[in-house]
Amino acid sequence: MKAWAALLVALVAAGYAWQSHRAAVRRLQAQLLQAAPDAVIRRSDLVKAAVTEATPLYARYCAACHGDHMQGNTALGAPDLTDSHWLYGSGSVYDIERTVLYGIRSGNPRARNVTDMPAFGLTGMLKPGEIRELVEYLLMLDHRPYDGQAALAGRALYLSKGNCFDCHGTDALGNTDYGAPDLTADVWNSGGDPGTLYQSIYSGRHRVMPAWRGTLTLEQIRALSVYIYAVSHRLTLH
Amino acid sequence: MPSATDLPSTRRPGLQALRRRLAQTPGSLALPAAAALAGLLLAGVGLVRRPPPPIQSIPPGYAALVNGKSILMSDYMAQTMEVTGASYDDVSPAVRAKVLRDMINEELLVQRGVVLDLPETTTEVRDVMVAAVNTQVAQPVLAEPVSDEQLKAWYTAHRNAYTTEGAMDVTDLVLHVGGYENANQTIAQAETDASEAAYQLRSGADLRYIMDHFGFVDSHRTSGLELDFGAKIHLGAQLFNLASTMQDGQVSDPVTEPDGLHVLIMNHRDTPRPAAFDAVRNKVYQDYRDARRQRADQQNIALLRRDARILIAPGLRE
Numbered sequence: 001m002k003a004w005a006a007l008l009v010a011l012v013a014a015g016y017a018w019q020s021h022r023a024a025v026r027r028l029q030a031q032l033l034q035a036a037p038d039a040v041i042r043r044s045d046l047v048k049a050a051v052t053e054a055t056p057l058y059a060r061y062c063a064a065c066h067g068d069h070m071q072g073n074t075a076l077g078a079p080d081l082t083d084s085h086w087l088y089g090s091g092s093v094y095d096i097e098r099t100v101l102y103g104i105r106s107g108n109p110r111a112r113n114v115t116d117m118p119a120f121g122l123t124g125m126l127k128p129g130e131i132r133e134l135v136e137y138l139l140m141l142d143h144r145p146y147d148g149q150a151a152l153a154g155r156a157l158y159l160s161k162g163n164c165f166d167c168h169g170t171d172a173l174g175n176t177d178y179g180a181p182d183l184t185a186d187v188w189n190s191g192g193d194p195g196t197l198y199q200s201i202y203s204g205r206h207r208v209m210p211a212w213r214g215t216l217t218l219e220q221i222r223a224l225s226v227y228i229y230a231v232s233h234r235l236t237l238h
Numbered sequence: 239m240p241s242a243t244d245l246p247s248t249r250r251p252g253l254q255a256l257r258r259r260l261a262q263t264p265g266s267l268a269l270p271a272a273a274a275l276a277g278l279l280l281a282g283v284g285l286v287r288r289p290p291p292p293i294q295s296i297p298p299g300y301a302a303l304v305n306g307k308s309i310l311m312s313d314y315m316a317q318t319m320e321v322t323g324a325s326y327d328d329v330s331p332a333v334r335a336k337v338l339r340d341m342i343n344e345e346l347l348v349q350r351g352v353v354l355d356l357p358e359t360t361t362e363v364r365d366v367m368v369a370a371v372n373t374q375v376a377q378p379v380l381a382e383p384v385s386d387e388q389l390k391a392w393y394t395a396h397r398n399a400y401t402t403e404g405a406m407d408v409t410d411l412v413l414h415v416g417g418y419e420n421a422n423q424t425i426a427q428a429e430t431d432a433s434e435a436a437y438q439l440r441s442g443a444d445l446r447y448i449m450d451h452f453g454f455v456d457s458h459r460t461s462g463l464e465l466d467f468g469a470k471i472h473l474g475a476q477l478f479n480l481a482s483t484m485q486d487g488q489v490s491d492p493v494t495e496p497d498g499l500h501v502l503i504m505n506h507r508d509t510p511r512p513a514a515f516d517a518v519r520n521k522v523y524q525d526y527r528d529a530r531r532q533r534a535d536q537q538n539i540a541l542l543r544r545d546a547r548i549l550i551a552p553g554l555r556e
Contacts, residue, residue, distance in 0.1 A: 033298030037312070094326075097312055105381070107374025110313070122384060124519030208381045218299035218310070 025049065032226070033219050037093040040226050047230055048237050054227035057220055061212065070231055074191040077207040081228050085187045087179040088112050091232060097225035103211035104179065111211060114178045115167060121202030128202070130157050134164070135197045141172055142186040301338060304345040309338075317341060372535050379534040380527065392526045393515050399525070400518045401510035404466040408481050409445075409505060410473065411435075411454040414498040423453075432492035432499040439489045439503065454501070463506065477502060 028049040032040060040046045059068070065078040072080035079087060088104070089095025102110040120126040126134070130153075137154030139146040158164040158172070165172075167180035174182035186192060189207070190200055212221055230237070296303060301314035315326045318337045322329050329337075356363045393400060413435075415428040423431075435452045439445065448454060459472045470478040477500060480490055484504040492499045515522070550556065 030298050033311075037315075094312070094315065098316060101310075101312060105377050107370075107377045109370065110316075119384065119523060122386065122389060122519065123523045124516060203383055203385070206381045208377050222299065 029053070029219050029223075032222050037097055037222070037225070040093060040222070041229060041233075041235065044237065047226055047235060050223040050226035051230055051237060053220070054223040057216065057224055058227060061216065062224070065209075070228065072189065074189065074196070077190045077205060078209075079189045080187070082232055083187060084232065085182060085185050086176060087181060087189075088176055090176065091229070093222075093225050093229045096228050097221060099209065100216075100221050100225055101211065101213045104207065104209040106208060106211040108211040108213075112179055115180075116207075117200060117205040119202065119204030120162065122204065126157070126162060126201070130154075130161070131198055131201045133157060134162060134201055135194050138183055138197055139194065141184045142192070144186075302342055302345075304342055305349055307345055307349065309341050309345060314338060314341060371538070372531075375534045375538045376531045379530050382530070384523070384526065389519070389522050389526055390515060392529075393518070393522045396525070397512060400513045400515075400522065402513050402517075404482065404510035405463050405508040406460075406466065406469050406481055407463040407505040407507075408460055408469065408473070408484075409503040410457040410459050410477065411449065411501045411503070412457040412495075412498045413452065413454050413492075413501075428499055429492060429494075432501060436489050436491060436501050439501070445503070457497075457500065466510065 028046060031043075032046050032050055035043070035046065040050065058070075062070075065073060065076050066081055067073055067078070070081035072078050079085075084091065086095065088099055099112060102108045102112070104112045105116065106113075118125070121128060121131055133150045133154035134157055135154070136146045136150035137152075137158055140148075140151040140154075159170065167178050168174055168183050169180075172183040174180045174185075181187065181189065188196070190196060190205060212224075216224070229235070299311055300308045301311045302309040314337070318326055318329050318334055321337055322333060326334075351363070357367060413428055413432050415423055415425055431452045435448050435454060439448055449456075459474075459477075460469060464472065466478075466482065469481065473481060474495070476495065477493060480493060481502050481504065484490060484502065484507060486504060486507055488504045490500075490502040490504075492501055494500075
């Protein structure tokens with residue numbers, strides 16, 4: 001009889017502990033959304049809760065394109081999320097969250113969709129030789145071995161006929177309003193070898209990221225955004 | 239009257255046994271009756287009970303709920319920054335309040351529009367909705383890479399669509415029927431005169447003589463050598479289509495237009511020629527992508543139709 005009583009007490013205690021834990025998790029999840037996006041990162045308990053919740057979500061919804069470790073996938077043009085380079089915005093939780101909510105060229109009216117990379121070669125705007133000169137200029141910007149004469153011609157094209165400066169800037173530092181990458185950072189979403197650079201200019205790029213609003217809850221999207229922020233900013237979790 | 243035990247033998251044995259037991263057990267209807275009563279009571283309580291009170295607090299992550307429709311905090315922040323051009327933290331509370339008020343007003347108007355069934359009745363709303371759906375469908379299609387080989391195959395398959403722009407130098411004579419110069423002329427007379435004028439022009443008669451004799455004037459719709467697109471705008475579709483088939487020195491048959499009878503004289507014609515692939519790359523690229531987009535639209539429509547229940551009135555067909 002005593003054994004049964006002890007078992008009952010143990011079960012009740014375990015149930016209570018479980019409920020208390022669930023209530024604490026729910027409280028943290030609510031606070032995760034109540035806080036301003038970029039205020040979350042100042043609270044390690046919220047960051048920790050977000051990372052715990054977002055890890056399986058990332059594996060399920062994001063890893064297929066961005067890789068198991070957020071390292072990106074050049075074949076799909078999915079950016080590396082672990083570095084400090086961002087196509088859109090400054091990499092704040094708010095900016096990441098906007099992208100996760102509405103996607104990139106997803107068709108959602110609120111998606112990030114100012115422009116895309118035109119197909120300069122396919123449309124005949126630039127000739128193959130001119131594209132090769134532009135590639136040499138990009139190699140020069142990245143401090144890689146390059147052909148000086150071709151790079152010089154490439155720079156002229158960059159600033160004139162190619163119209164590259166219009167999105168990427170005269171200094172080639174990119175424009176995060178347009179999603180135009182920094183060409184001096186040696187970070188290439190679709191690959192940075194000369195052949196791939198040539199292909200990017202020749203055929204253009206029109207990458208798409210889905211909008212996750214509707215599929216994921218707001219709280220899951222916030223958790224994912226904080227998780228990505230934590231990984232890219234090397235936040236230490238205590 | 240047959241009892242439960244007299245049920246036809248086609249019934250299932252289990253059901254028969256149950257009915258037999260119910261028939262043999264005194265008070266066997268008490269339990270189902272009690273259950274039915276309890277069900278009725280519950281339903282009655284549900285009918286008279288007050289509805290749950292409306293949500294009084296805003297769930298986290300939302301800036302406002304308007305008749306239950308949400309305005310996301312993230313959208314509110316984005317709107318504030320877009321309106322002010324400043325970071326959200328730098329915007330004053332008064333401006334933030336105005337932005338929120340405007341967003342709530344907009345939401346109310348949208349909800350009113352739905353109540354008024356605007357998507358059903360307003361062409362502009364329907365156009366925007368159709369375009370939005372088509373845009374959504376097109377995005378993954380546009381993300382697919384395009385190669386030179388695909389473009390060349392498209393160009394080869396649609397070679398007739400890719401030609402150089404033609405040009406023409408055409409004189410357009412017009413005979414204003416019943417006009418000042420020909421006040422007493424009937425249409426039949428004018429047609430006869432115009433046919434005679436065309437015949438004489440083909441026979442080498444002097445243009446000035448023909449104009450003076452039959453009362454033709456130059457319409458001045460064209461002047462000198464014009465590219466086809468310009469000539470089409472100036473001449474109008476009917477006369478341009480006729481002119482584009484004519485060769486140097488040719489005189490057309492009379493053509494009736496609202497302002498009178500026209501006779502065209504082709505002074506010089508540069509006919510459109512097939513354009514080389516490299517000369518029309520951009521157009522081929524755009525056409526190829528448009529075709530992909532249209533195919534995606536059609537597939538989407540086919541999918542929607544497959545899942546839709548469409549009834550059409552007798553005597554009508556699509």
